[in-house]
Amino acid sequence: DTGVSQDPRHKITKRGQNVTFRCDPISEHNRLYWYRQTLGQGPEFLTYFQNEAQLEKSRLLSDRFSAERPKGSFSTLEIQRTEQGDSAMYLCASIPGGGRAYNEQFFGPGTRLTVL
Amino acid sequence: SQKIEQNSEALNIQEGKTATLTCNYTNYSPAYLQWYRQDPGRGPVFLLLIRENEKEKRKERLKVTFDTTLKQSLFHITASQPADSATYLCALASGGGADGLTFGKGTHLIIQP
Numbered sequence: 001d002t003g004v005s006q007d008p009r010h011k012i013t014k015r016g017q018n019v020t021f022r023c024d025p026i027s028e029h030n031r032l033y034w035y036r037q038t039l040g041q042g043p044e045f046l047t048y049f050q051n052e053a054q055l056e057k058s059r060l061l062s063d064r065f066s067a068e069r070p071k072g073s074f075s076t077l078e079i080q081r082t083e084q085g086d087s088a089m090y091l092c093a094s095i096p097g098g099g100r101a102y103n104e105q106f107f108g109p110g111t112r113l114t115v116l
Numbered sequence: 117s118q119k120i121e122q123n124s125e126a127l128n129i130q131e132g133k134t135a136t137l138t139c140n141y142t143n144y145s146p147a148y149l150q151w152y153r154q155d156p157g158r159g160p161v162f163l164l165l166i167r168e169n170e171k172e173k174r175k176e177r178l179k180v181t182f183d184t185t186l187k188q189s190l191f192h193i194t195a196s197q198p199a200d201s202a203t204y205l206c207a208l209a210s211g212g213g214a215d216g217l218t219f220g221k222g223t224h225l226i227i228q229p
Contacts, residue, residue: 109157
């Protein structure tokens with residue numbers, strides 16, 4: 001499968017714990033986006049990378065959230081001191097090199113986070 | 117503030133009929149508008165993109181219109197099938213900046229046999 005992959009698919013954690021999610025974009029896709037989706041809502045933009053550079057962060061991304069893309073390939077999203085309000089589906093998307101936000105985005109299956 | 121509205125209530129259509137979904141936006145001047153399909157527990161899948169200078173775009177049984185005066189896009193599925201049942205998301209991007217897409221809440225479409 002050469003699509004966007006995310007790991008884990010499901011994560012259950014207790015409030016206050018740290019969690020880390022991984023996204024592997026489609027090979028050679030330079031831009032990588034993170035979104036969060038809660039039940040009954042559309043995805044909300046969190047942040048994006050152009051290669052290894054994090055170029056924009058939404059105001060939704062509190063200081064408990066951090067994202068990295070160290071070698072311009074896979075990306076990780078870490079949430080520290082999780083809160084129940086962090087429960088959501090975390091989606092990753094990528095687009096080819098030279099693309100812009102308005103181009104077709106290829107989404108992964110998401111990581112479903114449940115904070116107890 | 118910028119706002120994207122989709123009919124968040126479920127839309128029930130009989131198989132074989134045309135399903136029409138609406139996306140309205142305010143305080144926004146999008147250069148591009150996209151439609152995605154999302155099945156339960158899965159990520160969105162891109163369907164169609166339409167530019168501000170295009171009135172209509174077609175792909176197989178799908179048709180999208182974009183009226184920048186009305187600030188509205190209509191998404192049509194002709195000859196609908198039960199397999200078309202899913203949530204359909206409208207998404208906007210400004211086109212000039214580097215930010216991500218802004219999505220509506222989506223419309224849950226149910227095609228009844």
